[in-house]
Amino acid sequence: MEGSISFGSMKVLRQNLDPLIHARVRLGIVSALAAGETLSFRDLKTLLKTSDGNLSRHARKLEKAGYVECIKSFQNRIPLTEYRLTSKGGAALSAYVEQMERMLKMARAVTPD
Amino acid sequence: MIIGNGPISHRSTPSEEQASEHLRFIRDVMERSASFTAVPGWGMFVVGITSLLAAWIAALQASPEGWLTVWLIDAAIAVTVAIFTLRRKARRCGVSLSSGPGRKYILTLAPSMVAGLLLTVALWRAGNLDVLPTMWLLLYGVGTITGGASSVRTIPFLGICFMVLGVVSLFVPHVWMDVLLALGFGGLHIGFGLYIARRYGG
Numbered sequence: 001m002e003g004s005i006s007f008g009s010m011k012v013l014r015q016n017l018d019p020l021i022h023a024r025v026r027l028g029i030v031s032a033l034a035a036g037e038t039l040s041f042r043d044l045k046t047l048l049k050t051s052d053g054n055l056s057r058h059a060r061k062l063e064k065a066g067y068v069e070c071i072k073s074f075q076n077r078i079p080l081t082e083y084r085l086t087s088k089g090g091a092a093l094s095a096y097v098e099q100m101e102r103m104l105k106m107a108r109a110v111t112p113d
Numbered sequence: 114m115i116i117g118n119g120p121i122s123h124r125s126t127p128s129e130e131q132a133s134e135h136l137r138f139i140r141d142v143m144e145r146s147a148s149f150t151a152v153p154g155w156g157m158f159v160v161g162i163t164s165l166l167a168a169w170i171a172a173l174q175a176s177p178e179g180w181l182t183v184w185l186i187d188a189a190i191a192v193t194v195a196i197f198t199l200r201r202k203a204r205r206c207g208v209s210l211s212s213g214p215g216r217k218y219i220l221t222l223a224p225s226m227v228a229g230l231l232l233t234v235a236l237w238r239a240g241n242l243d244v245l246p247t248m249w250l251l252l253y254g255v256g257t258i259t260g261g262a263s264s265v266r267t268i269p270f271l272g273i274c275f276m277v278l279g280v281v282s283l284f285v286p287h288v289w290m291d292v293l294l295a296l297g298f299g300g301l302h303i304g305f306g307l308y309i310a311r312r313y314g315g
Contacts, residue, residue: 024138031139032146038312039146047145097139100132107129 033085154310156198161302168295222260250279
């Protein structure tokens with residue numbers, strides 16, 4: 001009985017998982033910005049150990065969704081691209097972490113020691 | 114890492130192990146990201162200002178003991194400001210100084226600071242204060258390079274600048290020592306502090 005209840009709840013949680021964050025690079029970008037406030041494209045690339053193209057593609061998706069804000073400027077005449085987490089992005093990450101914690105709790109509740 | 118690169122279908126619902134992996138990944142990225150910004154730029158700026166004042170006051174001292182006292186007071190102020198601003202920035206980033214990047218930064222910087230203090234006492238007792246500025250600049254440079262190894266590239270670069278000043282101090286007359294200390298603990302801290310504060314959020 002407990003297992004079936006948990007299975008149903010798991011299904012609901014599963015359906016509510018944010019597909020925008022549920023991907024390694026995008027989850028990494030959002031997590032990094034949640035702790036690092038403003039980070040440059042280069043810092044994010046180093047931090048997440050990914051390629052320019054990959055990071056750019058995923059950052060654009062997050063920007064389009066309003067999860068991150070892209071700030072373009074010049075530093076010593078060199079273009080500088082920086083990212084900042086929006087309140088919408090912060091809320092999405094909090095919700096995702098909460099969902100993961102609930103899934104973990106449920107899985108532990110039905111798994112015998 | 115279990116999480117895929119692209120969008121994940123709902124069929125790939127995380128199991129207990131995968132959910133733990135996701136949470137570990139988030140924590141790990143946040144910790145490494147926080148290390149990018151753990152060094153407080155404004156704290157560094159304030160330390161730079163007090164060091165400039167200390168260099169000026171120390172240069173006016175007639176006795177070596179007076180000179181040493183001024184710099185020791187400045188060091189105590191610098192440590193207090195650094196701890197206060199480090200804690201403030203860590204709290205704002207939501208990380209603890211007793212774990213993760215903050216702990217790493219403090220544990221790698223602290224040994225050279227303690228060694229510097231002990232050697233200062235030893236050299237004062239031996240009556241050899243001439244070598245102190247070189248030792249301070251070199252040891253602080255070493256501590257900053259190792260402490261900043263997991264931080265932004267700016268921090269190890271700051272350490273290198275201190276070590277260069279330390280090397281320069283070996284070849285200049287002793288009367289220039291306060292100028293070199295002012296350049297290092299004052300100028301470098303002000304310049305790098307402002308840069309870090311503007312670039313890395315405080």
